[in-house]
Amino acid sequence: MKRKRRNLLIALLVVFLSGLLWLLVPRSDPLFHGRAESEWIKSIVYNGSEEQTKQWRDFGPDGVRVLARAVDKADRPIQRTYRKLYRRLPGFLRRLLPDPGPVVTAGPPTNVINLLSRLGKDAKLAAPAVARALNSEDTGVRQIAISFFTSPENENALLNHMKEKEKRKLLSGFIRAVEDKGENWGLRNNAALALKYYPEQREVVAPVLVKALQDSSPSVRQCAAESLCRVAPDQVGSAGVVPVVIGVLKDPDDQIAWRAALLLGEMRAQPALAVPALSESLESPSTLVASTAAQVLVRFKEQAEMIIPALEKAAQRQDTAGGWAKSALKQFESEATANPGAPK
CATH class of the missing domain: 1.25.10.10 (Leucine-rich Repeat Variant)
Incomplete structure (x- = not known):
């Protein structure tokens, strides 16, 4: 019992001191190119113009440091700790302490991190600040913070170049x-x-x-x-990756379904499952999905006998997918000519 009481008193002391820090510690707002940093931050737009990106790129490392400070200021560790402890206190104690306010979800840090992502490798200096944002209470902030490390989602991603x-x-x-x-x-x-x-x-x-x-x-x-x-x-x-991806291939959202078709072609695994699914996708109402299916089916040359009839049917389409189906048929024909003994 004494230990619980002591722990409670310690927790209350931490909350009280955090509250005092909240009230008494001044929040600096230094000038940057003649304007307060906070004013610069407020002007940042999510997915802003190329002009905005260029402006901050031209600011160089000093600009990146301003953006990194903005990410940190939006939700410092002491703020998160105080907010969590504050919520656990009885009402009469909460009334004696400053309200921690809501979790910051708009403006900084999401807009700022988005801008840092657009700056690419020039924003590497901000990596520690964005890494701290991975602990944010707001899932949207964490989501955009992760994208900072993976953008542009290829071999140039920051994660590929970190120690x-x-x-x-x-x-x-x-x-x-x-x-x-x-x-x-x-x-x-x-x-x-x-x-x-x-x-x-x-x-x-x-x-x-x-x-x-x-x-x-x-x-x-x-x-x-x-x-x-x-x-x-x-x-x-x-x-069981192939069945999972086939399920995604059938999703009505073609912006995700076409990626499933592409992945099936890259894997070339379990053709007994993948080829029928891709052949069926040649009839998709989405030109994107049908075109991708036509392009990847040429990778399954051993299943040519099953694929060619589906491509011949798809070649009758009057959209881009029809053109890709015709191109795929030519590749199969060339393969058959070069390898007379290959399956037809």
């Missing part, structure tokens, strides 16, 4: 985000994508991605499949 120790520190935050139980599937999507940059941690990452293949969001399932193929390609069969 091993710094990169490893971020891993737990990404895993926590993939396993988040909230409604923000975008957070899980971005985190699943980030895990593909950790092939050296496959023993840790692969089980997380396998579990994410069962996510309620088709986008998350697709990202998990793509990342697993890169991190642990030998587990594609045992994890």
Whole structure:
């Protein structure tokens, strides 16, 4: 009992001191190019113009430091701690302390981190501040913070160019985000994508991605499949990746379905399942999906006998997909001419 009472008193003291710091510590707002930093930050627009991006790129490292400070100021660790403790206090104590206010979700830091992502490698100085934002209470902030490290989602992603120790520190935050139980599937999507940059941690990452293949969001399932193929390609069969991706291929959202078609072609796994699904997609009302299916089917040359009739039918389409189907047929014909003994 005494220990509980002592712990309670310590907690109350921490909250009280945090509240005093909240009230008494001045918030500096230095000038930057003749304007207060806060004014610059307020003017930043999410997915802003190229002119805005160029302006901040021209500011150089000093501008990046301003943006990094804005990310930190939006939600400092002491603010998060105070907010959590404040919520647990009885009402009479909360009335004696300053209200911590809501979690900042708009403006800084989301707009700022988005701008930092657009700056690309020029924003590397801000990586520590954005890494701290991975602990934000707001899932939207965490989502955009993850994208800072994966943008532009290819080999040029910052995660691919970080020191091993710094990169490893971020891993737990990404895993926590993939396993988040909230409604923000975008957070899980971005985190699943980030895990593909950790092939050296496959023993840790692969089980997380396998579990994410069962996510309620088709986008998350697709990202998990793509990342697993890169991190642990030998587990594609045992994890049931192909059936999962086929399910995504049938999704009405063609912006995710076409990626599923592309991945099936890249994997070339379980053709007995993949080829019929891709052949069916040649009849998709989406030109994008049907075109992608036509392009990837040429990778399954051993199944030419099954594929060619579907391509001949698709070649009658009057859209771009019809053109891709005709192109695929020519490739099969060339293959048959070059290899007379190949399956037809």
